[in-house]
Amino acid sequence: MTFLPTLAREQLPAGDPLLEGAWRWTAIACLLSIPLWNHLGTRLGDRRALLASYALQALGAAAPLLWPGATGVLLCAVLVGGTFVGSVLLTQRLARSLQPHQGPRLSAALIALYGGAQLLGPWLAGLWVAQGGSLTQSFALGAGALLWALAWTWLIPIRTPHKEIQQCPT
Amino acid sequence: MNAPPRQILLALLGGSAALVVVHALGRFAFTPLLPHFLADGLFDLQQASRLATWNYVGYLLGALLALALHSPARLHPGLILALLSNALLTLAQCFASDYALLLLLRLANGISNGVVFVLAPALVLEWLASRQRAGLSGLVYLGFAAGLLLSNGLANWPAESLAGPGAGCRWPPWPYRWPCSAPGCSPACACRRARPTVPETARRPPRHCSTAPARRCFSPMPAPVSATSCR
Numbered sequence: 001m002t003f004l005p006t007l008a009r010e011q012l013p014a015g016d017p018l019l020e021g022a023w024r025w026t027a028i029a030c031l032l033s034i035p036l037w038n039h040l041g042t043r044l045g046d047r048r049a050l051l052a053s054y055a056l057q058a059l060g061a062a063a064p065l066l067w068p069g070a071t072g073v074l075l076c077a078v079l080v081g082g083t084f085v086g087s088v089l090l091t092q093r094l095a096r097s098l099q100p101h102q103g104p105r106l107s108a109a110l111i112a113l114y115g116g117a118q119l120l121g122p123w124l125a126g127l128w129v130a131q132g133g134s135l136t137q138s139f140a141l142g143a144g145a146l147l148w149a150l151a152w153t154w155l156i157p158i159r160t161p162h163k164e165i166q167q168c169p170t
Numbered sequence: 171m172n173a174p175p176r177q178i179l180l181a182l183l184g185g186s187a188a189l190v191v192v193h194a195l196g197r198f199a200f201t202p203l204l205p206h207f208l209a210d211g212l213f214d215l216q217q218a219s220r221l222a223t224w225n226y227v228g229y230l231l232g233a234l235l236a237l238a239l240h241s242p243a244r245l246h247p248g249l250i251l252a253l254l255s256n257a258l259l260t261l262a263q264c265f266a267s268d269y270a271l272l273l274l275l276r277l278a279n280g281i282s283n284g285v286v287f288v289l290a291p292a293l294v295l296e297w298l299a300s301r302q303r304a305g306l307s308g309l310v311y312l313g314f315a316a317g318l319l320l321s322n323g324l325a326n327w328p329a330e331s332l333a334g335p336g337a338g339c340r341w342p343p344w345p346y347r348w349p350c351s352a353p354g355c356s357p358a359c360a361c362r363r364a365r366p367t368v369p370e371t372a373r374r375p376p377r378h379c380s381t382a383p384a385r386r387c388f389s390p391m392p393a394p395v396s397a398t399s400c401r
Contacts, residue, residue, distance in 0.1 A: 003201075023326075027315060088311070104288075112236075
Protein backbone atom coordinates (compact mmCIF):
# COMPACT_ATOMS: atom_id res chain seq x y z
CA MET A 1 0.00 0.00 0.00
CA THR A 2 2.90 2.32 0.66
CA PHE A 3 3.66 2.42 -3.03
CA LEU A 4 0.12 2.43 -4.42
CA PRO A 5 0.06 6.09 -5.55
CA THR A 6 3.53 5.63 -6.98
CA LEU A 7 2.36 2.53 -8.79
CA ALA A 8 -0.52 4.56 -10.22
CA ARG A 9 2.01 7.02 -11.63
CA GLU A 10 3.92 4.15 -13.17
CA GLN A 11 0.88 2.58 -14.83
CA LEU A 12 -1.47 5.45 -15.62
CA PRO A 13 -1.19 8.38 -18.04
CA ALA A 14 -0.79 11.92 -16.78
CA GLY A 15 -4.06 13.46 -15.74
CA ASP A 16 -5.74 10.18 -14.87
CA PRO A 17 -8.04 10.78 -11.90
CA LEU A 18 -6.69 7.70 -10.18
CA LEU A 19 -3.29 9.31 -9.84
CA GLU A 20 -4.61 11.16 -6.86
CA GLY A 21 -7.75 9.14 -6.38
CA ALA A 22 -6.20 5.74 -5.74
CA TRP A 23 -5.32 6.49 -2.17
CA ARG A 24 -8.71 8.10 -1.65
CA TRP A 25 -10.44 4.93 -2.87
CA THR A 26 -8.23 2.94 -0.52
CA ALA A 27 -9.27 5.08 2.40
CA ILE A 28 -12.97 4.98 1.51
CA ALA A 29 -12.87 1.21 1.13
CA CYS A 30 -11.05 0.95 4.44
CA LEU A 31 -13.62 3.10 6.20
CA LEU A 32 -16.58 1.18 4.83
CA SER A 33 -15.00 -2.20 5.37
CA ILE A 34 -14.39 -1.94 9.08
CA PRO A 35 -18.05 -2.23 10.18
CA LEU A 36 -18.46 -4.91 7.50
CA TRP A 37 -15.61 -7.11 8.73
CA ASN A 38 -16.58 -6.46 12.32
CA HIS A 39 -20.09 -7.68 11.48
CA LEU A 40 -18.96 -10.64 9.35
CA GLY A 41 -16.59 -11.78 12.08
CA THR A 42 -19.40 -11.77 14.60
CA ARG A 43 -21.86 -13.46 12.25
CA LEU A 44 -19.72 -16.01 10.38
CA GLY A 45 -16.92 -16.47 12.86
CA ASP A 46 -13.63 -14.65 12.85
CA ARG A 47 -11.79 -17.50 11.14
CA ARG A 48 -14.03 -17.65 8.08
CA ALA A 49 -14.18 -13.90 7.79
CA LEU A 50 -10.38 -13.78 7.98
CA LEU A 51 -10.05 -16.34 5.20
CA ALA A 52 -12.30 -14.22 3.00
CA SER A 53 -10.36 -11.06 3.77
CA TYR A 54 -7.02 -12.70 2.88
CA ALA A 55 -8.40 -14.08 -0.39
CA LEU A 56 -9.73 -10.68 -1.47
CA GLN A 57 -6.56 -8.95 -0.37
CA ALA A 58 -4.39 -11.33 -2.39
CA LEU A 59 -6.53 -10.64 -5.44
CA GLY A 60 -6.13 -6.93 -4.85
CA ALA A 61 -2.34 -7.19 -4.58
CA ALA A 62 -2.21 -9.18 -7.79
CA ALA A 63 -4.61 -6.89 -9.68
CA PRO A 64 -1.95 -4.48 -11.04
CA LEU A 65 -0.18 -7.49 -12.53
CA LEU A 66 -3.31 -9.16 -13.87
CA TRP A 67 -4.99 -6.04 -15.23
CA PRO A 68 -2.35 -3.33 -15.69
CA GLY A 69 -3.82 0.14 -15.91
CA ALA A 70 -6.81 1.80 -14.34
CA THR A 71 -8.67 -1.44 -13.61
CA GLY A 72 -5.76 -3.00 -11.78
CA VAL A 73 -4.94 0.11 -9.79
CA LEU A 74 -8.56 0.64 -8.77
CA LEU A 75 -9.05 -3.00 -7.82
CA CYS A 76 -5.82 -2.90 -5.83
CA ALA A 77 -6.93 0.22 -4.01
CA VAL A 78 -10.41 -1.05 -3.18
CA LEU A 79 -9.61 -4.68 -2.39
CA VAL A 80 -6.46 -4.08 -0.36
CA GLY A 81 -7.89 -0.99 1.30
CA GLY A 82 -11.08 -2.83 2.07
CA THR A 83 -9.43 -5.79 3.72
CA PHE A 84 -6.20 -4.93 5.47
CA VAL A 85 -7.71 -3.51 8.65
CA GLY A 86 -10.26 -6.30 8.64
CA SER A 87 -7.39 -8.77 8.70
CA VAL A 88 -5.89 -7.02 11.71
CA LEU A 89 -9.05 -6.80 13.76
CA LEU A 90 -10.18 -10.33 12.94
CA THR A 91 -6.77 -11.77 13.77
CA GLN A 92 -6.66 -9.99 17.10
CA ARG A 93 -10.10 -11.20 18.04
CA LEU A 94 -9.47 -14.71 16.82
CA ALA A 95 -6.27 -14.92 18.83
CA ARG A 96 -7.99 -13.67 21.92
CA SER A 97 -10.77 -16.18 21.54
CA LEU A 98 -8.15 -18.95 21.43
CA GLN A 99 -6.23 -17.60 24.44
CA PRO A 100 -8.58 -15.35 26.43
CA HIS A 101 -6.10 -14.78 29.24
CA GLN A 102 -3.43 -13.32 27.01
CA GLY A 103 -5.26 -10.50 25.23
CA PRO A 104 -2.84 -7.54 25.26
CA ARG A 105 0.22 -9.76 25.10
CA LEU A 106 -1.12 -11.61 22.09
CA SER A 107 -2.04 -8.36 20.41
CA ALA A 108 1.51 -7.12 20.89
CA ALA A 109 3.03 -10.33 19.57
CA LEU A 110 0.75 -10.38 16.55
CA ILE A 111 1.36 -6.75 15.70
CA ALA A 112 5.09 -7.38 16.05
CA LEU A 113 4.79 -10.21 13.54
CA TYR A 114 2.67 -8.01 11.33
CA GLY A 115 5.24 -5.25 11.61
CA GLY A 116 8.05 -7.65 10.77
CA ALA A 117 6.22 -8.87 7.69
CA GLN A 118 5.42 -5.31 6.65
CA LEU A 119 9.06 -4.48 7.03
CA LEU A 120 9.96 -6.97 4.38
CA GLY A 121 7.67 -5.34 1.82
CA PRO A 122 9.34 -1.97 1.24
CA TRP A 123 12.76 -3.54 1.72
CA LEU A 124 12.16 -6.15 -0.94
CA ALA A 125 10.51 -3.58 -3.21
CA GLY A 126 13.57 -1.36 -2.82
CA LEU A 127 15.90 -4.25 -3.62
CA TRP A 128 13.83 -5.19 -6.62
CA VAL A 129 13.79 -1.66 -7.99
CA ALA A 130 17.54 -1.33 -7.35
CA GLN A 131 18.08 -4.43 -9.47
CA GLY A 132 16.21 -2.88 -12.35
CA GLY A 133 12.79 -4.40 -11.72
CA SER A 134 9.58 -2.45 -11.87
CA LEU A 135 7.42 -1.50 -8.95
CA THR A 136 4.49 -3.32 -10.53
CA GLN A 137 6.37 -6.60 -10.54
CA SER A 138 7.13 -6.25 -6.85
CA PHE A 139 3.42 -6.53 -6.09
CA ALA A 140 3.69 -10.25 -6.82
CA LEU A 141 5.57 -10.57 -3.52
CA GLY A 142 2.62 -9.12 -1.65
CA ALA A 143 0.16 -11.43 -3.35
CA GLY A 144 2.34 -14.42 -2.51
CA ALA A 145 2.60 -13.44 1.14
CA LEU A 146 -1.16 -13.11 1.40
CA LEU A 147 -1.69 -16.55 -0.06
CA TRP A 148 0.78 -17.85 2.51
CA ALA A 149 -1.29 -16.21 5.28
CA LEU A 150 -4.45 -17.68 3.79
CA ALA A 151 -3.01 -21.18 3.93
CA TRP A 152 -1.97 -20.84 7.58
CA THR A 153 -5.32 -19.37 8.56
CA TRP A 154 -6.99 -22.36 6.95
CA LEU A 155 -5.17 -24.59 9.45
CA ILE A 156 -6.67 -22.84 12.47
CA PRO A 157 -9.17 -25.16 14.18
CA ILE A 158 -12.75 -24.42 13.24
CA ARG A 159 -14.67 -22.86 16.07
CA THR A 160 -18.21 -21.81 16.56
CA PRO A 161 -19.16 -18.26 15.55
CA HIS A 162 -17.86 -15.50 17.73
CA LYS A 163 -18.76 -15.74 21.36
CA GLU A 164 -18.24 -13.13 23.98
CA ILE A 165 -15.59 -14.15 26.41
CA GLN A 166 -15.56 -12.98 29.93
CA GLN A 167 -12.49 -11.02 30.87
CA CYS A 168 -10.21 -12.99 33.09
CA PRO A 169 -7.68 -11.18 35.24
CA THR A 170 -4.13 -12.02 34.40
CA MET B 171 -21.07 -6.74 33.26
CA ASN B 172 -22.73 -4.38 30.84
CA ALA B 173 -21.90 -0.81 29.97
CA PRO B 174 -24.15 2.01 28.81
CA PRO B 175 -23.87 2.84 25.10
CA ARG B 176 -22.34 6.18 25.95
CA GLN B 177 -19.45 4.56 27.78
CA ILE B 178 -18.88 2.15 24.92
CA LEU B 179 -18.93 4.99 22.43
CA LEU B 180 -16.47 6.93 24.53
CA ALA B 181 -14.07 4.01 24.73
CA LEU B 182 -14.26 3.45 20.97
CA LEU B 183 -13.77 7.14 20.26
CA GLY B 184 -10.76 7.27 22.54
CA GLY B 185 -9.11 4.33 20.81
CA SER B 186 -10.01 5.71 17.39
CA ALA B 187 -8.51 9.10 18.12
CA ALA B 188 -5.23 7.52 19.19
CA LEU B 189 -5.06 5.54 15.96
CA VAL B 190 -5.78 8.63 13.87
CA VAL B 191 -2.85 10.33 15.50
CA VAL B 192 -0.21 7.63 15.31
CA HIS B 193 -1.14 5.53 12.34
CA ALA B 194 -3.24 7.49 9.87
CA LEU B 195 -1.33 10.74 10.22
CA GLY B 196 1.98 9.72 11.75
CA ARG B 197 2.53 6.86 9.39
CA PHE B 198 0.24 6.49 6.42
CA ALA B 199 0.27 10.14 5.43
CA PHE B 200 3.64 9.28 3.91
CA THR B 201 1.86 7.34 1.17
CA PRO B 202 -0.15 10.10 -0.57
CA LEU B 203 2.74 12.52 -0.12
CA LEU B 204 5.32 10.18 -1.57
CA PRO B 205 4.55 10.77 -5.29
CA HIS B 206 4.69 14.52 -4.70
CA PHE B 207 8.03 14.28 -2.94
CA LEU B 208 9.36 12.13 -5.78
CA ALA B 209 8.03 14.54 -8.39
CA ASP B 210 9.62 17.42 -6.50
CA GLY B 211 12.93 15.58 -6.51
CA LEU B 212 13.32 15.71 -2.76
CA PHE B 213 14.47 12.13 -2.76
CA ASP B 214 14.40 9.18 -5.11
CA LEU B 215 12.43 5.97 -4.88
CA GLN B 216 15.22 4.10 -3.13
CA GLN B 217 15.53 6.79 -0.49
CA ALA B 218 11.76 6.78 -0.10
CA SER B 219 11.81 3.05 0.28
CA ARG B 220 14.47 3.39 2.97
CA LEU B 221 12.38 5.92 4.85
CA ALA B 222 9.44 3.54 4.75
CA THR B 223 11.65 0.68 5.87
CA TRP B 224 13.01 2.56 8.87
CA ASN B 225 9.49 3.46 9.87
CA TYR B 226 8.51 -0.18 9.61
CA VAL B 227 11.54 -1.18 11.70
CA GLY B 228 10.43 1.29 14.34
CA TYR B 229 6.92 -0.07 14.16
CA LEU B 230 8.24 -3.57 14.76
CA LEU B 231 10.38 -2.41 17.69
CA GLY B 232 7.41 -0.55 19.12
CA ALA B 233 5.23 -3.63 18.95
CA LEU B 234 7.95 -5.61 20.71
CA LEU B 235 8.22 -2.88 23.31
CA ALA B 236 4.47 -3.14 23.81
CA LEU B 237 5.00 -6.78 24.77
CA ALA B 238 6.83 -5.51 27.83
CA LEU B 239 4.18 -2.91 28.55
CA HIS B 240 1.15 -5.15 28.69
CA SER B 241 1.08 -5.35 32.49
CA PRO B 242 -1.44 -3.16 34.33
CA ALA B 243 1.22 -0.99 35.94
CA ARG B 244 2.85 -0.13 32.63
CA LEU B 245 0.03 -0.15 30.11
CA HIS B 246 -1.58 3.22 30.84
CA PRO B 247 1.55 5.32 31.33
CA GLY B 248 3.23 3.58 28.41
CA LEU B 249 0.33 4.32 26.13
CA ILE B 250 0.11 7.97 27.10
CA LEU B 251 3.85 8.52 26.83
CA ALA B 252 4.00 6.86 23.42
CA LEU B 253 1.07 8.89 22.14
CA LEU B 254 2.63 12.14 23.26
CA SER B 255 6.02 11.17 21.85
CA ASN B 256 4.49 10.30 18.51
CA ALA B 257 2.82 13.69 18.27
CA LEU B 258 6.08 15.50 18.94
CA LEU B 259 8.08 13.32 16.57
CA THR B 260 5.60 13.82 13.76
CA LEU B 261 5.83 17.53 14.25
CA ALA B 262 9.62 17.41 14.35
CA GLN B 263 9.70 15.78 10.91
CA CYS B 264 8.47 19.04 9.42
CA PHE B 265 11.67 20.75 10.48
CA ALA B 266 14.17 18.07 9.57
CA SER B 267 16.48 19.36 6.89
CA ASP B 268 18.80 16.39 6.79
CA TYR B 269 18.03 12.99 5.32
CA ALA B 270 19.84 11.09 8.09
CA LEU B 271 17.91 12.99 10.73
CA LEU B 272 14.71 12.26 8.88
CA LEU B 273 15.53 8.56 8.93
CA LEU B 274 15.99 8.69 12.70
CA LEU B 275 12.75 10.59 13.17
CA ARG B 276 10.86 8.07 11.05
CA LEU B 277 12.38 5.30 13.14
CA ALA B 278 11.36 6.90 16.42
CA ASN B 279 7.95 7.74 15.00
CA GLY B 280 7.51 4.10 14.09
CA ILE B 281 8.46 2.95 17.59
CA SER B 282 5.90 5.16 19.29
CA ASN B 283 3.35 4.23 16.63
CA GLY B 284 3.89 0.53 17.30
CA VAL B 285 3.35 0.94 21.02
CA VAL B 286 0.10 2.87 20.59
CA PHE B 287 -1.18 0.72 17.75
CA VAL B 288 -0.86 -2.34 19.98
CA LEU B 289 -1.92 -0.98 23.34
CA ALA B 290 -4.85 1.24 22.40
CA PRO B 291 -6.96 -1.35 20.53
CA ALA B 292 -5.92 -4.07 23.01
CA LEU B 293 -7.05 -1.95 25.91
CA VAL B 294 -10.38 -1.23 24.24
CA LEU B 295 -10.83 -4.90 23.30
CA GLU B 296 -10.22 -6.02 26.87
CA TRP B 297 -12.57 -3.42 28.19
CA LEU B 298 -15.31 -4.42 25.75
CA ALA B 299 -14.76 -8.12 26.36
CA SER B 300 -15.24 -7.62 30.07
CA ARG B 301 -18.65 -6.17 29.19
CA GLN B 302 -19.63 -8.94 26.78
CA ARG B 303 -19.26 -6.59 23.82
CA ALA B 304 -16.06 -7.83 22.20
CA GLY B 305 -17.94 -8.02 18.92
CA LEU B 306 -17.72 -4.24 18.72
CA SER B 307 -13.97 -4.13 19.15
CA GLY B 308 -13.20 -3.78 15.45
CA LEU B 309 -14.93 -0.43 15.36
CA VAL B 310 -11.99 1.09 17.19
CA TYR B 311 -10.24 1.11 13.81
CA LEU B 312 -12.81 3.47 12.28
CA GLY B 313 -10.78 6.47 13.35
CA PHE B 314 -7.78 5.07 11.59
CA ALA B 315 -9.74 4.75 8.34
CA ALA B 316 -11.19 8.23 8.67
CA GLY B 317 -7.67 9.49 9.22
CA LEU B 318 -6.57 7.91 5.94
CA LEU B 319 -9.18 9.96 4.12
CA LEU B 320 -8.09 13.04 5.96
CA SER B 321 -4.42 12.48 5.17
CA ASN B 322 -5.22 11.93 1.51
CA GLY B 323 -7.12 15.18 1.28
CA LEU B 324 -4.57 17.20 3.14
CA ALA B 325 -1.77 15.84 0.98
CA ASN B 326 -3.48 16.39 -2.36
CA TRP B 327 -5.68 19.45 -1.97
CA PRO B 328 -2.80 21.93 -1.72
CA ALA B 329 -0.48 19.86 -3.93
CA GLU B 330 -0.63 22.05 -7.04
CA SER B 331 -0.11 25.29 -5.25
CA LEU B 332 2.93 23.86 -3.47
CA ALA B 333 4.58 22.26 -6.49
CA GLY B 334 7.70 23.69 -8.02
CA PRO B 335 11.04 24.84 -6.71
CA GLY B 336 9.72 25.47 -3.26
CA ALA B 337 8.02 22.13 -3.15
CA GLY B 338 10.05 21.11 -0.15
CA CYS B 339 7.63 23.19 1.78
CA ARG B 340 4.58 21.39 0.59
CA TRP B 341 3.99 20.23 4.09
CA PRO B 342 3.50 23.63 5.73
CA PRO B 343 -0.27 23.43 5.26
CA TRP B 344 -0.16 20.46 7.54
CA PRO B 345 0.36 22.00 10.90
CA TYR B 346 -3.30 21.83 11.61
CA ARG B 347 -4.22 21.15 15.14
CA TRP B 348 -5.93 17.90 15.69
CA PRO B 349 -8.85 18.70 17.94
CA CYS B 350 -8.02 16.21 20.59
CA SER B 351 -7.97 18.58 23.45
CA ALA B 352 -11.34 17.30 24.55
CA PRO B 353 -11.29 14.78 27.36
CA GLY B 354 -11.49 11.26 26.07
CA CYS B 355 -9.09 11.58 23.19
CA SER B 356 -6.78 9.12 24.83
CA PRO B 357 -8.11 5.57 25.01
CA ALA B 358 -6.56 5.24 28.42
CA CYS B 359 -8.46 8.30 29.47
CA ALA B 360 -11.62 7.16 27.75
CA CYS B 361 -11.53 3.80 29.40
CA ARG B 362 -10.95 5.37 32.77
CA ARG B 363 -13.97 7.53 32.24
CA ALA B 364 -15.91 4.55 31.09
CA ARG B 365 -15.39 2.80 34.38
CA PRO B 366 -16.44 1.31 36.81
CA THR B 367 -13.90 -1.29 35.78
CA VAL B 368 -11.07 -1.25 33.37
CA PRO B 369 -9.53 -4.62 32.74
CA GLU B 370 -6.27 -5.16 34.52
CA THR B 371 -6.31 -1.66 35.84
CA ALA B 372 -9.45 -1.76 37.85
CA ARG B 373 -7.49 -2.05 41.02
CA ARG B 374 -5.70 1.21 40.41
CA PRO B 375 -7.07 4.33 41.96
CA PRO B 376 -8.92 6.49 39.45
CA ARG B 377 -7.01 9.35 37.98
CA HIS B 378 -8.24 12.41 36.33
CA CYS B 379 -8.12 12.72 32.59
CA SER B 380 -5.95 15.75 32.77
CA THR B 381 -3.00 13.42 32.73
CA ALA B 382 -3.78 12.39 29.19
CA PRO B 383 -2.04 14.08 26.31
CA ALA B 384 -4.24 17.02 25.88
CA ARG B 385 -3.77 17.82 22.27
CA ARG B 386 -2.38 16.56 19.10
CA CYS B 387 -0.65 18.25 16.29
CA PHE B 388 -0.20 16.63 13.10
CA SER B 389 2.00 17.19 10.27
CA PRO B 390 2.33 14.05 8.49
CA MET B 391 5.37 13.44 6.80
CA PRO B 392 8.90 13.23 6.09
CA ALA B 393 10.28 16.58 5.96
CA PRO B 394 11.85 17.76 2.79
CA VAL B 395 15.33 16.47 2.59
CA SER B 396 16.86 19.27 0.70
CA ALA B 397 14.68 22.20 1.54
CA THR B 398 16.46 25.00 3.22
CA SER B 399 13.74 27.53 3.49
CA CYS B 400 10.03 27.67 3.46
CA ARG B 401 7.82 30.17 1.92
